[in-house]
Amino acid sequence: MNCPYCNCEETKVIDSRESKDGSSIKRRRECLKCEKRFSTLEKILKLDLEVLKSNGDVEEFNFQKIKRSIMKACEKRPITLEQIEVVLENILSDIKKIELQQLPTTQIGKMVLRNLKEVDEIAFLKFAIVHNNYGSMKDFIGEIEKLNDFEQIDYKSI
Ligand SMILES: [Zn+2]
Known part of the structure; x- marks a missing residue:
């Protein structure tokens, strides 16, 4: 320099x-x-990470995109910008633990949900409905129940 x-x-x-x-x-x-x-x-400006979409496409990891969808889920909820910032920081630190170069969008979604759940359950549900394609109410409830096991994300094998 x-x-x-x-x-x-x-x-x-x-x-x-x-x-x-x-x-x-x-x-x-x-x-x-x-x-x-x-x-x-x-x-750090950019993580060397790619995102694997459910249709098989691969795109560059974009944290702004995650931020936008979280802001959307938190609309009209009693959540402060500071709380959202904390959620974003926690998600980013989760993502940094990943040892893979490609991260499936479903895993990113889970990380978001896990962190969002601690802040606001309605925002959490809004995010879940928008980003997971549930086929039926039963699928939806099943998935929500599974979210309780979020503590055990295995960063090496996802
Ligand atoms: Zn000089």
């Missing part, structure tokens, strides 16, 4: 600090030419 003062390419790192949650690193640098100091912030 070039020095912002003199545009020199040679800089050295004099201090490096990771954020508490480990999602970013702040580095203090010094230019080798003009000796001025500046900071850089390194953050």
Whole structure:
């Protein structure tokens, strides 16, 4: 990274600090030419992950998409933006545990549901109805009952 003062390419790192949650690193640098100091912030922009859709299509993982559908499920519910942010952070940390390069949409849906359930049951049901194609009321109830086993997601074999 070039020095912002003199545009020199040679800089050295004099201090490096990771954020508490480990999602970013702040580095203090010094230019080798003009000796001025500046900071850089390194953050994860994109996960190297693909999504496998139920029709067999593969697409790039897009966290914004998940965010939009959660916002939609939370519409008109007494949920604060802060609560939604927490849900999103928890989902993202679930996703980061995955050791696969391709993640089926059904698994993403389960992660969303598991995290949404703790915040608001109606938002949880709304999300479940929109994103799972239930054939009948019986299927729906069966699936909802299965959601109680969410604690045991096996990140290595899904
Ligand atoms: Zn410089």
